[in-house]
Amino acid sequence: MTKRIEDLKVLENKRLTKDIFVLDLLIDKTFPDFLPGQFVQVRVDGSAETFLRRPISIHDVNYDKSSIKLLIQIAGKGTETLSKLRKGDLLNLIYPLGNSFSLPSKNEKVLLVGGGCGVAPLLFLGKYLKSNGCIPDILLGFRNAERVIEYEEYLEIGKVFLTTEDGSLGEKGYVTNNSLLSTDNYDRIYCCGPDSMMRAIAVYCKKRKIICEVSLENLMACGIGACLCCIVDTVRGNLCSCIDGPVFDIKDLKW
Numbered sequence: 526m527t528k529r530i531e532d533l534k535v536l537e538n539k540r541l542t543k544d545i546f547v548l549d550l551l552i553d554k555t556f557p558d559f560l561p562g563q564f565v566q567v568r569v570d571g572s573a574e575t576f577l578r579r580p581i582s583i584h585d586v587n588y589d590k591s592s593i594k595l596l597i598q599i600a601g602k603g604t605e606t607l608s609k610l611r612k613g614d615l616l617n618l619i620y621p622l623g624n625s626f627s628l629p630s631k632n633e634k635v636l637l638v639g640g641g642c643g644v645a646p647l648l649f650l651g652k653y654l655k656s657n658g659c660i661p662d663i664l665l666g667f668r669n670a671e672r673v674i675e676y677e678e679y680l681e682i683g684k685v686f687l688t689t690e691d692g693s694l695g696e697k698g699y700v701t702n703n704s705l706l707s708t709d710n711y712d713r714i715y716c717c718g719p720d721s722m723m724r725a726i727a728v729y730c731k732k733r734k735i736i737c738e739v740s741l742e743n744l745m746a747c748g749i750g751a752c753l754c755c756i757v758d759t760v761r762g763n764l765c766s767c768i769d770g771p772v773f774d775i776k777d778l779k780w
């Protein structure tokens with residue numbers, strides 16, 4: 526897939542919580558074919574500290590509006606700068622990057638599992654699955670009710686099961702303890718979120734022989750396979766998370 530470097534216009538910067546926001550960006554040239562799980566490399570202007578581009582997943586794609594959305598959590602200087610973008614500002618992106626989640630076979634029972642800001646790539650994935658005839662269940666975990674994001678958007682895709690660490694909404698605890706995982710049998714699980722959560726889901730899937738793909742958030746610099754700073758040690762040898770990933774089948778990971 527051809528990579529592009531372009532300035533995209535900010536259509537909206539919507540704040541969802543104190544530290545999470547969504548950028549809606551207009552692509553006014555030919556709209557490329559995006560695949561769920563792919564990411565963009567964002568240039569953050571204005572400081573030597575943010576010299577390296579920041580990798581951000583494609584959160585949503587709107588073919589009618591010719592726009593893509595990025596869901597971003599403020600983690601440091603770069604994302605803080607991005608949080609201040611306003612309608613009309615330009616943002617320079619390299620896109621689309623990385624591989625993508627694979628489609629399930631017909632009649633597979635599918636679950637999406639996301640934790641915190643890790644839900645980012647799952648909205649586009651859920652919509653993509655639905656448009657390909659698969660309605661997934663969706664299990665989302667957050668710290669507390671105040672941090673639950675985009676519940677309504679996920680409801681439009683399939684059944685949503687919520688978990689909060691303090692029990693203020695949905696079941697209490699971590700997604701990995703949700704009763705759904707002991708009552709339902711899935712053929713395939715797609716997972717994105719904190720490393721510990723993805724590892725716990727991987728262990729769960731390996732025990733039950735469930736197909737599972739996770740999206741890794743390894744540190745990245747170039748995003749195009751040139752610097753080798755995103756290496757993942759897999760059963761197939763060293764792979765670059767930016768070009769061979771960020772989506773990996775857990776069978777390939779040494780977890």
Ligand SMILES: Cc1cc2nc3c(=O)[nH]c(=O)nc-3n(C[C@H](O)[C@H](O)[C@H](O)COP(=O)(O)OP(=O)(O)OC[C@H]3O[C@@H](n4cnc5c(N)ncnc54)[C@H](O)[C@@H]3O)c2cc1C
Binds near residue numbers: 581602645646743
């Ligand atoms: C493929 C991929 C997809 C991602 N998708 C999203 C997303 O959709 N939404 C989102 O909010 N975040 C996403 N991230 C994480 C995001 O890239 C980092 O939070 C961001 O780069 C931090 O930049 P900063 O300048 O704000 O913070 P910094 O001050 O640079 O660092 C703050 C924290 O972020 C981590 N971090 C810094 N740079 C990177 C990097 N290049 N890659 C990964 N982690 C980094 C650091 O380890 C540190 O813990 C993704 C990361 C990867 C690799």
Ligand code: FES
Binds near residue numbers: 752
């Ligand atoms: S980020 Fe440079 S090789 Fe992957």
